[in-house]
Amino acid sequence: MGPTGISERERRRCEPVPAKRHLGGNKLHDKCADRIPNNSFPGRDVxxxxxxxxxxxxxxxxxxxxKTDNFDTYPPDLREIVIESQVEKLRHExxxxxxxxxxxxIGVRSPAHKEALEFAARDLNGLIVVMDWC
Structure with a gap:
């Protein structure tokens, strides 16, 4: 254990490590992430x-x-499925x-997407940003 009471392993687990690049290969997604104001590692995941x-x-x-979904174009049933899936993952993250x-x-591309996430998960309110730079 170190002086702060956490093990070396725990400290390393929480130390941010820039990846060599973004994973996934979605150009729009990568562009939106790179343009987050004051992003310390544009071009890379962390x-x-x-x-x-x-x-x-x-x-x-x-x-x-x-999240770069074209959420506004989805039919209601698909919106519900997407939100349910995203809420679970976002809570874990x-x-x-x-x-x-x-x-x-959490960055999203539309006010409708933000509103749907906030309605489905009140605990995420205040964390969701409409990416007007995207």
Missing amino acids: FVNGKNFDALQLATRTLWEV RALALACGFDFR
């Missing part, structure tokens, strides 16, 4: 606590996940970030 996050604002210790002392934000 590995923290077993997960590649889309961006990191190191100055504010904030990890980001970006937020828990990983918080466990390592990072804040967490």
Whole structure:
């Protein structure tokens, strides 16, 4: 154990490690992540606590996940399926970030997507940002 009471293994697990590039290969998604204001590692994901996050604002210790769905064009049934799936994953990702002392934000492309996520998961309110740079 180190002087702060956490093991070396735990410290390494929470240390942000920039990836060589973005994973996934979606150009729009990558562009949106790269343009997050004050992104410390544009062009790359950041590995923290077993997960590649889309961006990191190191100055504010904030990890980001970006959703670039064309949500507004989806029929109601598909919107419901997408939101249900995203909420579960976003809660998990937020828990990983918080466990390592990072804040967490979610970037979406439309106010309708933001509203649907906030309605489905009130615990995510205040964390979702409409990416007007995307």
